Amino acid sequence: MILSLIDITKAKGESERAQAYWNAYHCQSKIISSDNKLYGNYCKNRFCTVCCAIRKAEIINKYYPVLKEWEKPYFVTLTTKAVKAKNLNKWIFGMNRAFNIIKNRCKKRYQRGTGIQLIGVKSLECNFNPQRKTYNPHFHIIVPNKVIADLLKKEWMLQWNQTGVIYTSPKAQHIREVENLERDLIETIKYGSKIFTEADLKKKGKKATTPLIYALALDNILCAMKGKRIFERFGFNLPKTSKKKPIKQLVINYEEFIFTSDATDWISTTTGKLLTGYTQTSQLNHLLNECINTETY
DNA sequence: GTTCAAAAGCAAAGGGTCAA
């Protein structure tokens, strides 16, 4: 997937982003094992599946204890109209601005004792529509109760449709009760973009189509989201946790493993032994070889 | 190239003013 993204940046002539992709490509390529533990370095890129998984886990561990205390959490989706790639950056900016204005408005009402406090966690995500070649940026939000969910939707509609021009419709905003908090928290923080996109959205539900990875769309989304915060909380703080300082230890007995794509595994530089013994499944093979759309249109 | 701490940059929270 990363190699496809690199090809896209090459076609666009953007070497800086290509370098960032390469960093992700080499993430965890070297692993040191010692005393039954594995050590590696994270590239910490948004588009690195390894680092994303770690980041997700960290966020879940941090937020789940707080969110599970909420009385009756609701899941809210706020959207605007789908846009073309060249306008995506501008629209994401506008969505953040709109959300801030709403937050400020509610803050003032709360300060004056005439409104409730807006509390929740929110994340920015963007889907791609392969037929229309449009992008649909949206917020996924978890709030503690239905009152806040309804308020958010109401204010969002108000914010976007003030001038008489319709930027979004009430039908595009969704509110539902959280049934499985962990699942919804994962849904909220899944980080920026769905990697896989159904090739034909209309067929949804009727027939299972093979999802594809649209490399160009993914690159466009990553580009538009660069430097923007994807996951944020509002209206509350996490309880203070004391940071445990990692203890440094000098390791004498260790083994070095280097990842080799041909082997789909890490190989020991001293013994030639495989680290995991993993063999790529035919499904994954198919996915990586046949399901990445590298069109640059 | 990696690590780590300081600095810079951002956002939230709490407040205020002003004009419609």
Added chain:
DNA sequence: TTGACCCTTTGCTTTTGAAC
């Protein structure tokens, strides 16, 4: 009375840059 906008402090997160 309300919303837009401004200010300051505080607490993070990200970036930078120097040491290794």
